[in-house]
Amino acid sequence: MDLSWLIPIVMTAGGVVALIALVAVLARNLKKVPPNKVLVFYGRKHTTEPRHDADGKVIEAGGTKGFQVVTGGSKWKWPILEDCQEMDMASFQMKPQLKKIPNKDGVLVNVDAVASCKIKSEQSSLSAAVERFLGKTTQEIHAMVLEILEGQLRAVIGTMTVEQLIQDRETLNTRVKAEAMSELEKLGVGIDILNIQSINDDQGYIEALGKKRTAEVVRDAAIGKAEAEAETKKRSTTAAKDADVLAANNQAMTFEADKDRDVKKATYDALIKAEQARAEQAGPMAKAEAEQKVVVQQVKVDEERERANIEVQKQKALVAAQAEEAKTVVPARKAAEALVATAEGAKKKLVIDAEGNRDAAVATAEGEQKKLVIESEGNRDAAINAATAEQKKRVLESEGARDAEINAATAQGQKLELEGKGKAASIRVIAEAEVYQAREVGKAQADAIEAKLLAEAKGILAKAEAYAKMDQRGALQLILEKLPSILEQLPAIVEAAAKPMSAIDKVVMIGSDPNAPAKFAGNVPVFLAQLFETTKNLGFDLSGALKKLGIDATAISGPDAPKVD
Template sequence: MTGLFYLIGAIVVIAIVIMSVLKFVATNYIKVAPNEAKVFYGRKYINEKGEKIGFKVVTGGARFKIPIIESVGSLSLNVFTLALNIKKAPNINGVPVNLKGVANVKISSKEGRLMLACERFLHKPQEEIESTAYQNLEGHLRGIAGRMTIEQLIGDKTMLNQAALDEASQELNKLGFDIETVVIQEVSDDSEYIDQLGKKKTAEVKRDAEIGKAEAERETTIKTKKKLDIQQANFTAEVSKQQAISAQAGPLSTAEAMKAVVTAEQETAKTKVEKQTEVAVAEAKRKEQQLIAEVIKPAEAAKIAAELVANQNKQVKITEADGEQQQIQKLAEAAKQKAKLEGEGQGAADQARMEGEAAGIKAKKLAEAEGDKAIGLAQAAVIEAKLLAEAKGIEKKAEAYAKLDESGRLLQILEALQTLVPATVKEFAGVMEAAAKPLGNVDNISIVDFGSGNATGKFGGTVPGMIAELFAKANVSGFDLSGLAKKLGIDPSKFLGKAGLGDTPTA
């Protein structure tokens, strides 16, 4: 029984010891939150530079505190907001201004600044820490206001906030603070200087607005008047235009009627010339067909007949030559057999055979030569017939040309020039052919006058009139037909005089 009590007592003692150890460890194992800094002090510590210092700062972690030897203090790293209310801070012009705003400040977590804050604010209440930051920040803001005008203070808040942040940060960093933001919310003064300045600006804006409105109205009036003037001028111009059109209506109608008459006359003359041209072309085609039927076709038939006869003669000659060759060969064979029988030898037989073959070839060649000669004579006869037909046609043309007067010969010359000056003479080619070819087939002309007395004059002026019109159009195109006619020995003034035009001026 006694042993049991001893066992229970030992267990209790061990449990008490364990609990005491756990409590000791829990009490001295210091845990540090991310938003605070724990300062261990009581003995010498070696920093990262190898220097001995009297405290050690731990942020965001844990460390075991040696009982009795070490102690622990805390600093909050939370941001605290300072409400700025600075009264009567004189600006660069001596005008006292009031500044209201907010600043977000905290004890820096950077090692160097945190060491400075530990030396200055460890174990101090939070109110005293915030007061120190406020007073330093207020002093810097007063200094900044003293370097700026009222217009700068109220006109560019961004520049004011940045200047306060840059200047105050340098000094507060030395105390271990970090300034997150500085925002100046209001700038005012007790002497109503800013209000008067605003009224002045407002008056200037109103004045500029009134001036702008007046200028806009004036420009609108000017533009409206200008638009009305333009419309009035357009109306006047339109009325004048219509009056001019009305005044020209009569002469224009007369001119259009005359133009229609002239156009109809020209179309009639053109149709007449076209019909005459068609008749002349048909006559020429008829003569051409007649020449082919009467001369060329018989000549070609004679040529074919002559060729057939020549070929037949050639075949007869060849057949006769072949018969003679075979007869000679037979005689040669007979001579060969005879020689063989008579014992004259193989040489005499071969010689007789070769002589027979040569005689046959000679006879064949003579027959072929006779046939080719006959074909050549037939072809020559056809060519002679064609040349005689062409010569006869040329003789007829020469006779027709001799019957033409100077105007007709000039038309023939101009017709030959069509290939050289197609742009000028092309449209008159049919007229030239129609005027010249029919006259070449006329022996005499009978003129009947129905009482007007000028039938002969009208007929005599037909061709000269067409030539005169051709000369005029050629001169407009830049081609001097008068000079060309004179060089060819033709005096154009004779037929131009008949047309009543005289000498045609050169272009």
């Protein structure tokens, strides 16, 4: 029987079985680690790198270990060569309960606490926990941690009084947690939460303390309540008293304010009336002052106008005189100069003729002399002497004739010159007299106009200066001259000033001042005094004017009437 056909089937089946076995081995040796557990592999040597903190300090030395702790993920376990165990990392709760533990005072107290602990995740803590807890049950691990917690709690309680244990629970928790963690860290265990739930004793010591404290609290509460009620009553009565005083003060202040308001209103009304009277009187005064200023300015304008006219007249007279001089004096001066020139020409002609005659006579005498010399050399000396004498005689005669002719010509020229100068001077004198007459007439007219205007201006200025320098008597005299026209307007002024008073039907006095009616009645003299003083400040002494008429103003207004500034 041929079974060769079974070989492929057997081989296929064997391959499938081998594949299934391989998958099973792989599945069994690929270990997965949940997040609340760690898996410890052991059986082979494992090399670890040193671990450093943030400052570079070595917190765990590297080296070779016989185990490896895997937290989370998965890892392959080599069959036969390696094995592994799980260790629980979940948090567990411990409840230390201590009975009759003596404290610092020797009081036996009972303490109940609860703590939440777990194995820490750091590699150093995991290594310490693996070395101490691997292979132990959860109950054994919990019992070991519980013993450490109870021991540290017992040690801390032994250093504190009952009052500290009761009142300072936070310090107790902090100290127990710190002391226990220093010991548990050696096991790789940490404390997340630690709470002291209760502290009591079997002798009732803590309860007695509580009752005492409760009594003190009740006592303090009663005292505080009584003090609060007393303070409340005190403050309420004080507030009521203050409210009454404040109400009375407010009412008094209201009355005072009403009084001040009424007094100020009356004062303001009087001031208003005084200002109105001052304004009514100021109008005519301002008008008079304005008219006075206008007159003064007009006088100044007239003065300037007349001065300008005088200058114009002077210029006209000067131009007329210059024109007259050009018309009369210049031709006369030219005629005189022509006569003088003619006389000088005639004079020069006569002089020239006389000199010619003299030269001719001299030449003739010299010829005669030469002739006598030639004819009579023997009697030369006599002849010469005779000739010389004759010559001298003739020369003297010719010089005498010449000098006579020159003198005659000079006299004639001087005569003509004097006649020309006389005529020219006469003409000049006549022309200058006419010009002077015209100038003097114009100047006299201008001086007359100027004198008239200056006299008028000086009169107005003198009047203005007299007004400015006028004393009270002069002003009073001037006012008395104007008094009839002012008195015609006085009834209307008095009626306007007294009109507001006529609208008062009755006067109600508010306040406790017994002198209020007398003070109010005194407002009338005050008003009259203010009226007299106001008119006096405006330049019109009404009291003085009334006194001139036989009316005593001081008897109306009173001697103590206030002044109005």
